[in-house]
Amino acid sequence: MEQSKQTTKQTICWGCARALLIPGVACPWSLYFHPVPGWTARRNDIVSQNNGLRTKRSTESYVVSQCPLFLSDEDYNKKNKNKEEFIMQQGINTSDTSKMERFDMKTKDAVPEIKIKDRSISLPAVDTFDAGKEIVVFISKDGQRIELEQGADGFPVSATGRGGAGRIIYCQIAIASLKKRGIQIPQRAEVQCNGTGKWFAELKTAEAGVNT
DSSP states (O other): OEEOSOOOOOOGGGGBGGGGOOTTTOOHHHHHOOOOTTOEEEEOOEEEEOSTTOOEEEEOOEEEEEOTTOOBHHHHHHHHHHHHHHHHHHTOOOSOGGGSOOOOTTOOOOOOEEEEOSSEEEEOSSGGGOTTOEEEEEEOTTSOEEEEEEOTTOEEOEEESGGGOEEEEEOHHHHHHHHHTTBOSSEEEEOEEOSSSOEEEEOOBTTTOOOO
């Protein structure tokens, strides 16, 4: 397996059905991040910033050019078209519903929130906070209002969790400022957008107590 610096060449994984975590189809790399035996791949680690001090973190990654398990999306769709149509017609649920999010007539709209910890802030899954974007943090004089928006030299957003579903910024200096103003850390707070791309939340002080 070759080692290399960053490359713009695209991996064949993006066109492979096994990357979609389909039960019984997914490969060792998509499931467990274990390299596939026999693939031809060049090491191409992803480097990201991981805290307010802007230290770099490297995540193992590869650009794959050949793989014995490669299954193109087109081939997978052709082979499984009739099977999937039959399942849909019969109304058969072959998924594990216990691991899925349920919706019914009583379901309320999800309220976006941030979670402030000692070193980081977890962000809602919206376009503003996509991984790689930079977020500037604004704090009011009393610390009870925090505002977040995209901006140059902001804290870089890192993706967390499987599939990068979570978003987080490491901003110790801003959180230290909140603590000096008597804001309880950690805490959760509902956030909303003001319509111009800036998100804001009202924070509670340590004396008021919060649900963490």
